[in-house]
Amino acid sequence: MDINSPDFIARSKSALNDANLQTALQNLKAGFPSKRRKAMERMPEFDAMRDQAVVIKDKVIENLDFYLETFENKVHASGGHVHWAQTSDEACQTIVDICRSVNAKTVTKGKSMVTEEINLNEFLEKHNITPIETDLGEYILQLRGDHPSHIIAPAIHLNLPQVSDIFAEKHNLPRKEDPAELMQEARDIMRDHFIAADVGITGANFFVAETGSTMIVTNEGNGDLTQTLPKVHIVVTSIEKCVPTLEDLSLFMRLLSRSATGQESAVYNTLSSGPRQTGDQDGPEQFHVVLVDNGRSDMVGDEQQDMLRCIRCSACMNHCPVYSQIGGHAYGWVYPGPMGSVLTPKMIGIDQAGHLPNASTFCGKCEAVCPVRIPLPKLMRTWRERQFEQNLGSAANRWGIRFWSAMVKRPKLYHAMTRFTMPLMKLWAGKKNRLHSLPIGRGWTLWRDLPAPEGKTFMQQWQAQTKQPKQHTDKEMQP
Amino acid sequence: MSRSPYLQPSKNTLTQPKVALFVTCLADAMRPSVAFATVKLLQAAGCVVQVPASQTCCGQPAFNSGDRNNTRLIAQQTMAALEGYDYVVGPSGSCIGMLHQYPELFDETSKDFQTAQKLARQAYEITSFLVDVMDFKLAPNDTKAQVTYHDSCAGLRELDIHRQPRQLLAQMPNIELKEMQEADTCCGFGGTFCIKYPDISNRMVEHKADNANASQVQLLVGGDLGCLMNMAGKLKRQGSNLQTRHIVELLADALDLPALGEAHNTELRSASINLAYEG
């Protein structure tokens, strides 16, 4: 995916003015949070399970080398292959090499954010291999040359007429408006692709060290047709998606579906282990797992390590008051919302993604709903700290804060300054008792008034009241 | 933004607890009546209140801007100013929440860390202090109004403030609390966020204003001046009649001054709700 994060302000502005997008975001806000809440109410152990999930994930990270090696051994034992890739390019090259080895012309793809991260489709096309997205939302986006705006509902920013339009244009079939008919059309067209594909590429929601297996979680069944029908199945996963055992996997299956869409369970939770076995009539002849690092091993032992617990459920962005105003494209890259604000600077650099960890009020709703209790505001703050140290971002803001800090560290000077400026502000506000415009911090009065100060500061009044002559008695401390 | 591990309220057993008022920079500069109302409530609860003179700011602006060095220095200064009391109480979940984060600023083996932990355990937002620690009963108060309450984010998520302000409002017989939609959704203030990302912030406060107006009350109250000024500023720019006050103004019967950003004061005492303006 192209990097557009530096344009955050312009993109978020246009998002705020995009009526179609705003309607779509209203639907998201009305849907996912209440569904999640209902699912939580039906499973009273939910919070305790979150605590357990943190324990498991932290243990995996602390022993990640062991679990990766164990996983690799198990995959080999089942007849599969494991490839390690430090960078996007390494991962893409590995995948192209596998495709070339079987003369692949087309590959079907299950939904995978990691493949967006490594820009796989572009790389495949450059090497004359045609990728076909099979998840309905991703397919619609692919037809439009568009990109996901949400990590589990990628086409959430689109409305029905836009889907009708693109299907009519690209499928060369009469335009349909009924969603059931649109879905049938997609189903029919995709079936040919599923059957014809030489290679199927999926992501992995989890991979299991105990058995050398990968799991995909879908509602459509596209991932299953992708991982069953072609001769080769390639799983592209990032290194931290590991869980130790099938028992641990069960816990995460329960947390993921409820945190993501509020479903009791996704329709298809599918475990893949190696290639087809002796006697199997279908299933791939080859099973490959590409383990993608892309900056994650750097985060182990780092102050942002907790981010590696993420199970990509999307609860954070579904509940984020900022995301629900601007949508995912404003963030300018693969991962939007709170989790995107922590990950994106890591992957594309804080110089490019500088706005993301700053465009947050730290309201904390994300952390409150995260199934693995990632302290997202704190992690965003660590990016702000790095920016401050490296003199990145707005110089005006930095100097403003330095000025403020310099003042408040000098109480006498600070109190004198407020004693001086507040009456002026009150005067300026006049009878209306509020200010319509300000010379600094114009962002405030652009959209709202500023209530005027009372005039005298509290410290000023308090000190006046408690300045009693020494003859007075114990009323001194109480005005 | 998670629940402070130092929040362990227990009932006060001291006869005349010595309380340091943490004024907060916004109350000090913009709305002293909030601080005075807080003092009044604390005294009514039986506390001896002092106002350490060298306090200025909790350091949150520096903290959230990534200036950890200055945050530490400000924290050290604040801790020194607030030393030697039974409790530290302030009219802001956000500022008191910041005091609860002081320990994180220091190495766990340092003395500052110990001091910070001690302070965090003593530091309370006013409504939480009155209810959870002092078991306070409000003096009889015939103020009459329909109000709605905005749950400020930091207070809610760091300090568990939700039940306490409502409990106190419930003690006022002529106050009717009508909950608005999304009372606990962020108002869009976020410190420098509203200056740096004004369009997004505006959209958020527009939603908040819509919800507040839709609750059809006379008064919007909350516990944090940042949020309150943000919401009041928007409401007044929109020309809404809805008035905004800090909850302590209501609880302490400190209604002499007009509500935030209002030109006039509104009588909240007559038998019928009267929005006619007084002189």
Added chain:
Amino acid sequence: MSQARQQILARIRSGLKRGPLSPHQQTTLQQQLESPKRTLQPARAKVTGQATIDDFKAMALESAAELIQLDSLDQLPAQLAALMQQANISQQPLVLADESNLRSLNWASAGINTELRVAQNGDAISLTNSLCGVAETGTLVLHSSPNSPTSLNFLPDIHCLVLQQTNIVAGYEDAWDKVRDGAKSGAIPRTVNFITGPSRSADLEQTLRMGAHGPKRLVVFLL
């Protein structure tokens, strides 16, 4: 890409401020993998007795699966014939898993044409067994095998399966135990499917619709 492997592992270890785990530490972790322990399970994954069956039925119906109770497997052909007639697919072949309990039923008398093969594009209906049902979410567990190719679970428009009531377990962990038990030579099947209802998508204006790419209907014959 063994250089990548080396460097990734090295970076992980340097982040953790240690070298490779000691043999003792590795053995401990290895033993935990070989004797997996259940983590915190919700109560609904630990029900027993009749509750297991009742919960399964309620949750399966909630997921939009269809449940048809049978007294004996012999009733299956007639039931399927009725279903196929209602769906206007009586002329279509029923693609069957090559399992003895299914193969041996009297399909001819019900006028059903059966084919024992992998599923193909255009197949209207398939029939398989199932490993077990899971009460906590009304989930069916199936797996690949020489006699029951996975495509039977996904390509046809209607997927029918047989579930023995005695094979209904409470929670996912019980199902995984069954998967492990059934695995010969320690290898679990290539594909294990946990299926909860028919295929669906909410990608079109966030309204849920059935029948995205997997089966549009999931029919459970309960014995």
